[in-house]
Amino acid sequence: MTNVFCLGDCIWRPEPVLVYSLDGILVFGLLFVCTCAYFKKVPRLKTWLLSEKKGVWGVFYKAAVIGTRLHAAVAVTCVLMAFYVLFIK
Numbered sequence: 001m002t003n004v005f006c007l008g009d010c011i012w013r014p015e016p017v018l019v020y021s022l023d024g025i026l027v028f029g030l031l032f033v034c035t036c037a038y039f040k041k042v043p044r045l046k047t048w049l050l051s052e053k054k055g056v057w058g059v060f061y062k063a064a065v066i067g068t069r070l071h072a073a074v075a076v077t078c079v080l081m082a083f084y085v086l087f088i089k
Contacts, residue, residue: 023081023089032080036060037067055068 011013038044050061063065 023084027081027085030074030081033063033067033074034078036063037071040064040068 036050039049049057050064052058053061
């Protein structure tokens with residue numbers, strides 16, 4: 001806010017704000033994979049949400065497979081992302 005009192009044709013324009021940040025997308029992806037892996041363990045949710053393996057609904061199935069097969073890597077990444085969000089950001 002450099003030109004608060006501007007006479008004439010001065011127009012105050014705020015700085016552009018990034019709507020999507022890389023760390024926000026990573027957090028969303030990790031939470032999505034972890035949630036779908038949890039859904040795979042619940043029988044009723046598994047039949048309701050993870051029954052399709054292709055198409056748009058297949059994304060949930062594929063995220064659940066990634067979460068269960070790479071559970072150690074996903075867990076380490078979640079801990080690192082939590083450390084980043086809490087202490088560095």
